[in-house]
Amino acid sequence: MQAMQPESASLPSRSSVRKGKGTNKRKRKKSRRKGGFLRFVGRMITVMMLLGVIAFIWLFLTPSGNNMRFLMADTLITTQHRHWAKYIIGQAELDKRVAAYQQQFDEMGTEKDTHTINLPDPVEETEEQAEKPLIEIEEVSGTGYRGYVLTVNDPTKIRLGVPAKRGKGEKVSSMVARTGAVAGVxxxxxxxxxxxxxxxxxIGVVISQGKLYYNGISNNASTQIVGLDKQGRMIAGKYTLDELDKLGIQEAVTFQPRIIVNGKGQIRSQKDGWGIAPRTAMGQRExxxxxxxxxxxxxPGYSIGASLYDVQQIMLDHGAVIAANLDGGSSTVLATKDGEIVNKPSSEYGERYLPTAFLVFDDPDAVDIPNIWEGLRPQDIDAGKK
Incomplete structure (x- = not known):
């Protein structure tokens, strides 16, 4: 006959009961945490969808939203990703906007500039004028942007620099260091x-030391010029090569638009400021x-950029009677002696290789700037070949 086991032997121990209860409790806690997380995610998705609907209504159905939408599109138009603007305003509106800006820029270049400059006579130069430095650099800032104003007190000390070798542009900092310039833009x-x-x-033409280095326009065509004549007077606007020759052009590049003429700003408001971007511009005081x-x-966190209206106002605040836009975006750079870069260029690849730069020299007549495009036709130049 088999012996009977004590009843207690078939019952779980107290420790195992506690262990089972603890496991169940942890499972319930884990389940509650999982459920709470899913509810949180669900709420976040709901909130984001509501915000998206509200943003859509604001951007497309309110005046302030439309203004913001076009500002975003204008900003994209000035970048390497112009085609993205069609997702904000549509392809038809994008084409219409680009054409409208081009027409506006052309019109801004046609008013006759009558400004005169009053350079001091070197013989009668006052002590104050003699002590004035050749260049001065001032920091400027405004809503969403930071930058610099470079003042060159003697405009006759500026020359247009070009790359040292055929086939590739050159960094502005390299041009400054190589030529011994005081500064370059x-x-x-x-x-x-x-x-x-x-x-x-x-693009367009390049004129250095009074000579046509590069001509990318057809005969009798006009182009938007930014530069200086032999007396140091700034020239900006739409001209033919014959007209520029009669004006005594000394240093010049093609770019647009002219933003100040005869002391008057040409851009009426931020709405017409052509988006937000890194900017470079040139102007002259009386x-x-x-x-x-x-x-x-x-x-972001440092400087988003400025509109052309912002740049125009900076120029006017500094006494400019004429001013024009230069190449901006990732090309924007200010370098000083020995090639030190003052600003923070936006290019993810570092400072860009460029065809031209305005360089400032203590003795510009002693500088040799050879024409690297001599004998080359524009159609024979491969712009993408490294």
Whole structure:
């Protein structure tokens, strides 16, 4: 006969009961945490959808939203990703806006400039004028932007620099260091296929030391010029090569638009400011001093960028009677002696290789700037070849 086991032997121990209860409790806690997380995610998705609907209604159905939408589109138009603007305003509106800006820029370049400059006579130069430095650099800032104003007190000390070698542009900092310049600022635009251009094929014309270095326009055509004549007077606007020759052009590039003429701003408001971007512009005061405005951008937390209206107002505040836009965006750069970069260029690849730069020299007549485009036709230059 089999012996009976004590009843207690078939019952779980107290420790195992506690262990089972603890496991169940942990499972319930884990389940509650999982459920709470899913509810949180669900609420977040709901809130985001509601915010998206509200943002859509604001952007497309309110005046302030439409203004913001066009500002976003204008900002994209000034970048390498112009085509993205069609997702904000549509392709038809994008084409219409680009054409409207081009027409506006052309009109801004036609009013006759009558400004005169009053350079001091070197023989009668006062002690105060003699002590004035050749260049002065001032920091400027405003809503969403930071940058610099470079003042060149003697405009006759400026020359247009070009790359040292054929086939590729050169960094402005390199041009400054190589030529012994006091300072340098990026100049005109260039062909940039697929935004991978080598910086060697300029847009329009390049004039240095009174000589035509590069001609990318047809005979008798006009182009938007930014530059200086032999007396140091700034010239900006739409001219033919014959007209520029009669004006005694000395240094010049093609770019647009002219934003101040005869002391009057040409851009009426922020709405017409052509988006937010890094900017470079050139202007002149009545005393002859040249002003370069360099605005950084596309760097949240530091500087988003400025509109052309912002740049125009900076120029007017500094006494400019004429001013014009230069190449901006990732080309914007200010370099000083020995090639030190003062601002913060926005290009993710570092300072860009460019075809032209306005350089400042203590003795510009001693500087040799060879014509690297001599004998080359524009159609023979591969703008994308490295």
């Amino acid at each position: 990026n100049g005109g635009g260039f062909a940039d296929p697929n935004w991978k251009g080598n910086g060697f094929k300029p 005393d002859g001093a040249i002003l370069f405005v360099i605005i950084d951008g596309r760097q």
